[in-house]
Amino acid sequence: MRGLSDDDKLPLLSRRFPMGLRLLLVAVVSIALMMFDSSHNAMAPIRSSLSVAMQPLQVLVEAPADALAYLRRFSNRGQLIARNDALSRKVLLLQARLQRLSALEAENERIRALLESSQDRRQEVLIAGILSASANPYQHYITLDKGSLDGVYSGQVLVDANGIMGQILSVTPTNSRAILITDANHAIPVEINRTGLRTIAEGTGKSGQLHLPFLPKSADIQEDDLLVSSGLGGRYPSGYPVATVSEVAHPPGSEFLAVTATPTARLNHGEEVLLVWRQKPALRVPLGNPALATIVPLAPELDELKLPVAASDAP
Amino acid sequence: MIANKRVSGLLIFTSLALAFMLIVMPLPRWLANFWPQWYVITVLFWVLMQPLRFGICMAWCCGLIIDVLYGTPLSQHGLALATAAYLVIKLREPLWVFPHWQQTLLLLPVVLIYEFILFWIDGIIGYDMSPLRRWLPGVTGVLLWPAWAWGLERIAEIDVRS
Numbered sequence: 001m002r003g004l005s006d007d008d009k010l011p012l013l014s015r016r017f018p019m020g021l022r023l024l025l026v027a028v029v030s031i032a033l034m035m036f037d038s039s040h041n042a043m044a045p046i047r048s049s050l051s052v053a054m055q056p057l058q059v060l061v062e063a064p065a066d067a068l069a070y071l072r073r074f075s076n077r078g079q080l081i082a083r084n085d086a087l088s089r090k091v092l093l094l095q096a097r098l099q100r101l102s103a104l105e106a107e108n109e110r111i112r113a114l115l116e117s118s119q120d121r122r123q124e125v126l127i128a129g130i131l132s133a134s135a136n137p138y139q140h141y142i143t144l145d146k147g148s149l150d151g152v153y154s155g156q157v158l159v160d161a162n163g164i165m166g167q168i169l170s171v172t173p174t175n176s177r178a179i180l181i182t183d184a185n186h187a188i189p190v191e192i193n194r195t196g197l198r199t200i201a202e203g204t205g206k207s208g209q210l211h212l213p214f215l216p217k218s219a220d221i222q223e224d225d226l227l228v229s230s231g232l233g234g235r236y237p238s239g240y241p242v243a244t245v246s247e248v249a250h251p252p253g254s255e256f257l258a259v260t261a262t263p264t265a266r267l268n269h270g271e272e273v274l275l276v277w278r279q280k281p282a283l284r285v286p287l288g289n290p291a292l293a294t295i296v297p298l299a300p301e302l303d304e305l306k307l308p309v310a311a312s313d314a315p
Numbered sequence: 316m317i318a319n320k321r322v323s324g325l326l327i328f329t330s331l332a333l334a335f336m337l338i339v340m341p342l343p344r345w346l347a348n349f350w351p352q353w354y355v356i357t358v359l360f361w362v363l364m365q366p367l368r369f370g371i372c373m374a375w376c377c378g379l380i381i382d383v384l385y386g387t388p389l390s391q392h393g394l395a396l397a398t399a400a401y402l403v404i405k406l407r408e409p410l411w412v413f414p415h416w417q418q419t420l421l422l423l424p425v426v427l428i429y430e431f432i433l434f435w436i437d438g439i440i441g442y443d444m445s446p447l448r449r450w451l452p453g454v455t456g457v458l459l460w461p462a463w464a465w466g467l468e469r470i471a472e473i474d475v476r477s
Contacts, residue, residue, distance in 0.1 A: 022370070
């Protein structure tokens, strides 16, 4: 057989430092690291510099897919013409709608001015490309090609044309990692568009499925109800579509409904997402409201800011 | 037997880079469930074949890279890989004499312990995932061990001779 015939040449393990002790040392360091990493955000710079070092690996992996995508851009003339026609029709349609929207926006602003509230409806957005989807099948993460150099911050919301996709988890200078709403560790506050009932939609870890665990049996909810973000919690902007209810079941013996919903955003498709900058949430209280009188003395900085309070949970 | 010869660092580095690339590759979901943990068999191969150069600390560093790539808590995979490396070092003598398919039988419990540590840390930090997805990639990885180890050994032999 291989090996043991030349015993004298077999590698000796280092005797200076026994293996058991070495493992113990590594284990202690690991546990300390994990505790730091999970409880404080102290490891973020280390993690971010390590992922910058891993960048070439990512680029190398993406290279064949990128090349294929580049080749696919050469399409034939007929396709281009058809696509162009379809797009210009769509532009026309959208422009017509936009005209109406700008009138509405102007009207909205006037009414808001009347209420002396300065909430800005216009939002800043940035288009980011998806570099890769979760390397790990257990997690619904995507990596985007925009990072802190572009002003992306952790906790930022990403949407696509159809609804909310998720939020940014970690940022490196040139790219960022986002968690999708279907990840098993993710939950988003929503309200049922038809009734205004507020609840929470949790990810299930299965693609294309959310579930709503906290609805009592008496809740008014039907299939095809649209769930929109409620804006509670201050992380997601309110009013964006999140999911449509796909199934409402009444499990016997449970106090709650078993409701599943399908995200409206195309989470597993497409190559681009929109990053939305946080609106400064305004206190939606008119000045004359007596409730404000009790708030203002507690927060002196409110005096200077008049009404809007910047969200302070930005990391 | 290449365990008593010095394999070039470039070969070790290249094989590890290849293993990392194989796991960050975008895959269809059905395949992702079975996709072997290439880095585990690669790291354990070098721990077995070059224990003086590639020991517990190197395995830990590789695990740290995996944590960065996967976005898991730093050193979750590091701790698990270091433990697996320790076990392989302890089992090195039978492993050195066994042919690859018998090594597989001995490595299976090692990888299961590796998966268990990951599973355990998942439990502590409250990350729930389907158990099948946690355990299956490890098992398919070990099943590929004979072919993977054979291939790496052939390349290492060529490398040592030149």
